[in-house]
Amino acid sequence: MATTRILEWLGRLYIWVLLAFLYLPIIIMALMxxxxxxxxxxxxxxxxxxxxxLWQNDQLISATWNSLEIAIITTIICVVLGSAASLALFRxxxxxxxxxxALLFPPIAIPWxxxxxxxxxxxxxVGIGRGLFAILLGHVALALPYVIVVVSARLQTFAPExxxxxxxxGANQWQVTSRVTLPWIMPGVIAGGLFAFAVSFDQFVxxxxxxxxxxxxxxxxxxxxxRKGFTPEINAVSTIIIVVSMALMLLTARFFKFGGEK
Amino acid sequence: xxxxxxxxxxxxxxxxxxxxxxxxxxxxxxxFLPLSAMVFFSxxxxxxxxxxxxxxxxxxxxxxxxxxxxxxxxxxxxxxxLEVTLWCVFIxxxxxxxxxxxLKGRSREAIFLLVILPFWSNGLVRIFxxxxxxxxxxxxxxxxxxxxxxxxxxxxxxxxxxxxxxxxHSYVPYMVLTCYLTLQAIDDSLIEAGRSLGASRLQMLxxxxxxxxxxxxxxxxxxxxVPVVGSFMEPRILGGRTGTFYGTVIEDQFVAVFNWPLxxxxxxxxxxxxLVILALxxxxxxxxx
Numbered sequence: 143m144a145t146t147r148i149l150e151w152l153g154r155l156y157i158w159v160l161l162a163f164l165y166l167p168i169i170i171m172a173l174m175x176x177x178x179x180x181x182x183x184x185x186x187x188x189x190x191x192x193x194x195x196l197w198q199n200d201q202l203i204s205a206t207w208n209s210l211e212i213a214i215i216t217t218i219i220c221v222v223l224g225s226a227a228s229l230a231l232f233r234x235x236x237x238x239x240x241x242x243x244a245l246l247f248p249p250i251a252i253p254w255x256x257x258x259x260x261x262x263x264x265x266x267x268v269g270i271g272r273g274l275f276a277i278l279l280g281h282v283a284l285a286l287p288y289v290i291v292v293v294s295a296r297l298q299t300f301a302p303e304x305x306x307x308x309x310x311x312g313a314n315q316w317q318v319t320s321r322v323t324l325p326w327i328m329p330g331v332i333a334g335g336l337f338a339f340a341v342s343f344d345q346f347v348x349x350x351x352x353x354x355x356x357x358x359x360x361x362x363x364x365x366x367x368x369r370k371g372f373t374p375e376i377n378a379v380s381t382i383i384i385v386v387s388m389a390l391m392l393l394t395a396r397f398f399k400f401g402g403e404k
Numbered sequence: 405x406x407x408x409x410x411x412x413x414x415x416x417x418x419x420x421x422x423x424x425x426x427x428x429x430x431x432x433x434x435x436f437l438p439l440s441a442m443v444f445f446s447x448x449x450x451x452x453x454x455x456x457x458x459x460x461x462x463x464x465x466x467x468x469x470x471x472x473x474x475x476x477x478x479x480x481x482x483x484x485x486l487e488v489t490l491w492c493v494f495i496x497x498x499x500x501x502x503x504x505x506x507l508k509g510r511s512r513e514a515i516f517l518l519v520i521l522p523f524w525s526n527g528l529v530r531i532f533x534x535x536x537x538x539x540x541x542x543x544x545x546x547x548x549x550x551x552x553x554x555x556x557x558x559x560x561x562x563x564x565x566x567x568x569x570x571x572x573h574s575y576v577p578y579m580v581l582t583c584y585l586t587l588q589a590i591d592d593s594l595i596e597a598g599r600s601l602g603a604s605r606l607q608m609l610x611x612x613x614x615x616x617x618x619x620x621x622x623x624x625x626x627x628x629x630v631p632v633v634g635s636f637m638e639p640r641i642l643g644g645r646t647g648t649f650y651g652t653v654i655e656d657q658f659v660a661v662f663n664w665p666l667x668x669x670x671x672x673x674x675x676x677x678x679l680v681i682l683a684l685x686x687x688x689x690x691x692x693x
Contacts, residue, residue, distance in 0.1 A: 253634030
């Protein structure tokens, strides 16, 4: 089977070429953020200057805080509301349940450009307007379906008989939930929470339409800076963001198998 | 769960409601009402906010249909979506196959994670990183001139290929993910059986493997095509002046021209196109589920 061996070898090689395509631009950006030349000229000379000047940039710093704050609040709200909804969808049978489950997909499937502009129109119309509160409203709505899907997937592996057993041993509804069900679905809840954080922290499109000059998030600030012209400071902050968001997803992968292998 | 089913669907709803209400209320306020408001708004002449007089009109839609510009841009965006999706199939499907059928054990898990990791990282920043690679005097230019004996100028920045490269880079992990999931479910003994009955590799691919992995291909294609048709940030950053698409025109209506009713109509037309595409893809997807 010499042909098989050659084909397999080519396949492995191909995967590495694909990985190079996926990671090279990111690695180059990271390297350039440590390069002396602000015009990305080679040869490469090491500097931490751009990271230092990042700390002087109040606009970027305050946008970063806004992003973190919104991502954390989004995570908390989504985990609580999402877990509750997942439990209800798992435990109870009622008419219209299929419809409610189907309603989770429009927020995921409709392009953010459409959702974002629709939110802008509606929030303006009802007087909420733009700003950090509007951004938070939007982020929670975008992340919530992901949390419900992830927690529901974890609940699929849960045996309802365990709840029955606890109940027959005299546990009340709250005890059943907090001592039996919650511990079991915890990995799903944590993965869902990390998802929500990532969706919010990386969100650009919806934040872009809902932000105002003073009340903005980091990706929106970066977009504005890119359109004004490239600066190595943006490289530095972008490198930080990409490292944070990749680390987050690695952490999520510990709790949630993307591959679907159980 | 049998007990609850027996107790009737009405009491089920009564117990479920307090748990469901907060989440679905939030989705209603932030997603479903805004989408409805957008439809309503697209039939207006003016913003009803600033105290200006407004009336119902079909003008925003007749503008779309009568001015060739918007049609052309929508077609350009659809073509962009098609091209990016095809590239993602050609690049992503073989990778998914190698992951599912060639690699084994720990190395498969690790490489799979490496492939889909960038997808979940910041999209804006990844597009920005390409700008550094593609511009004249950028990394690609410098690297090629260092290797090649003759002098060439690579300036892909602000061009249609740059937009394609950036979008394919953004979305190809999606195709790998969905195809990997369906390819992995194909029983290896099925492939061995076909092979031992004398089918060639190509015949197996054409008549067994590709048909069985079709749901993954369709799911990946829908998940890529839809957001690409609505993309505006990628063409803006990488396409420059050549990067005017349907999405960028919608963006302009909201942040530059401030013609919100027209923007709402354009958004709604895009939404209709998206829904048609998802509806076309759903029979194949449902068969898989």
